[in-house]
Amino acid sequence: MADLFSSDDVLPAGADHAPLADRLRPAVLADVVGQEHLTGPDGAIGRMVAAGRLSSILFWGPPGTGKTTISRLLADAVGMRFEPISAVFSGVADLKKVFAAAKEHGRRGEKTLLFVDEIHRFNRAQQDSFLPFVEDGTVTLVGATTENPSFELNAALLSRAQVLILRRLDTAALEQLLDRAEALIGRPLPLDAAAREALLASADGDGRFLLNQVETLYSIDIPTPLDPAGLSALLHRRVAVYDKDREGHYNLISALHKSLRGSDPQAALYYMARMLTAGEEPLYVLRRLVRFATEDIGLADPQAVVQCLAAKDAYEFLGSPEGELAIVQACIYCATAPKSNAGYMAMKTAFRTARETGSLMPPMNIVNAPTKLMKQVGYGKNYQYDHDAEGGFSGANYWPEEMSPQTFYTPTERGFEARIAERIAYWNKLRAERGAA
Template sequence: MTLFDPPAPLAERLRPRTVSEVVGQTHLLGPGKPLSRVLASGRLGSLILWGPPGVGKTTLARLLAGEVGAHFIPLSAVSAGVKDVREATAEAERLRGRGQKTILFLDEIHRFNKAQQDALLPHVESGLLTLIGATTENPSFEVNPALRSRARTLVLEALSQEEVRGLLKRALSDPRGLPGITATDEALDLLSRLADGDARRALSTLEVASSLANPVTPESVTEAFGRHLPQMDKNGEDFYNLISALHKSVRASHVDGALYWLARMLEGGADGLYVARRIVRMAAEDIGLADPQALRLCIAARDTAEFLGSPEGDLALAQAVVYLALAPKSNSVYVAWKRALDAVRDGENLPVPLHLRNAPTALMRQQGYGKGYAYYFDDPGGSFAQNYLPDGVQLGLYHPTGEGWEARVAERWRKLQHAHGEDEGGAEAGVIDTPPAHV
């Protein structure tokens, strides 16, 4: 580095030089824990390090290679390909001839497609390469099963606020850090909270804040940090966990929870129209006929979100979420539909009874299509006496609940079942009380 070269970022300058300097991950590095036992044995097998950003996956991989005396080849799956893997393999072959082991570190391993991951398999299996993959995504979904079976998955955790605070204090006292800079306790507390367990984010923000004020204050931290966007990978597990939390909060009628998770998604950059589609599904799946207006309101919210865009349209989504959370709940149609699908998929492809068949031509009518069909408005009793399922098939798919509007339907449903001869007792066959106008 020359006098004219900019210094390395603070996070890079403070990168741990030994395992003992690593902050956090005591569940892996503490006495008797998995990585401590590995280092004590001197035998390091292939690993997949899974954890959120800024928790030390790359640093830990480098330190492990140094501890076992292995040559370290770093690659990023964002830019690397099979050609780079071949070059790493060739280098490992040369080093093996000298008795040197090689660790291939593959950052963002989930970005390798199946073919690229498969290219690693024979070299990992033979022991030529010890693979350490790093990922922020769930390896169960993003890493091929064959590769997962040859590597041990270790879960790294976000740093606690206390751990982040200790790291910040080290940055202010370490000669490699920010000598001559101080910070108020309030500033350190604020930054420890805003960092969301991400050491890199905490150190980068501290470095910027130190250029704005000395001592560093909460105001300079806020200015350096900028807008606080919740952490969310739009295509990863976090995204679907947030959707799950939103849906389950609505289902449980927890309004605050539903609003909170909706805000987390939209502030994290989720596509409002995708969220709207999921909200429409909630109306159909969990509210159903307990409140038929819910589906209409959610469709209107989707249209509003599309028409206005964000942030104005987000309010319509919030209105829909609150409505769904407050609404009575029924999954009777959802369950009935699943039963109907199961009956079709598991049953025979039985023919439609003749009296239910369409008969647009004279030839079809001669073959008996539509023969004997009782038109409800001409013959209510005969209409109810007909069979509306394939011959020999009996089903009980729909069962109304006592929630909301569907409770008003339950008595009519009981009478309809009796009229079709599907229960015991009740109204006289073929005689059905006039339902409410909106049934």
């Protein structure tokens, strides 16, 4: 898929019948907006161009941020032949032709920049096929991906290329695109100030999408400037980028979890809404809320997990959209509840100690003695029944003889755990007194 202001076809940049994004395609790297951290004199690309020498590159960034355009301009800037392919439409046979052509051009002293769009769509074997041709200089590889290279690309390929991150276009960069479009067309967009802001927001950082929307506006006879409502009725908002099995999914669930942990109900609601409006399975969100209630709230508020499980039942009973209010309620409850990870940390420490200590026998006084023989050899001997002890607490030792008593669970002073901490302190005091007696 072509990227911002780019075309792999034969349309000249200034052709009147070309799409607006093509007609506004930058002619030099300095014209690319929103990526100055890379294209500026101190950026990685700026330094490569100044040196006149490119290393292999992997561009990672969201759609419509200029990956294809920058690659094409890079080839022009250092005098290389630009060879574009798409991993969506190309296979091994196509790659062999590209490499053979690059070798032939290399013999004539012409270097090739091989641009691979959607490079993450190539399988591992196909990615490996690039390596010998990158290493011997047949091609300089420039790949483009919207997916996290750490997850989608071979380690061998990553080790031979520099990963450069393209940023989502901010409002200032998108505003520059609008200004250029208006200058090219020769008249302002038929929007009032509020609608212009709404148009920028609707692009969600995607410059190509923005220019396609602008082209639609210019193609329609609009006698008076539109307000936001009129704009919304005419154009569709860009659907948020969200793949439920890819990085965007994990970024948002991480943001939701950390906002809940940070007791920010507003941010938590925002990230939860981002997930649900993008099509996330509501039961997945509920599973994460239940996990949060046990990991980050725990006994500071034992009702948190009850609220989350009740929300799950309510959602399964009501369905969408009515049941989503129950998810919202559970989210707010968790965000505003007192927090404690004491139970979670206790679990980790207890499990680790259990693995390390192996099969230590509990003390004889607390093991079961269901047979006469077991009683004769001392099983259950001298067990102190706590209900018969003063205050319902015997203070007996329950640890294996080879182990000293351990402390796994240390309650916080927050919420209900403050009361638990008082009880534990009281029992520890009694245990010390009765042990010394």
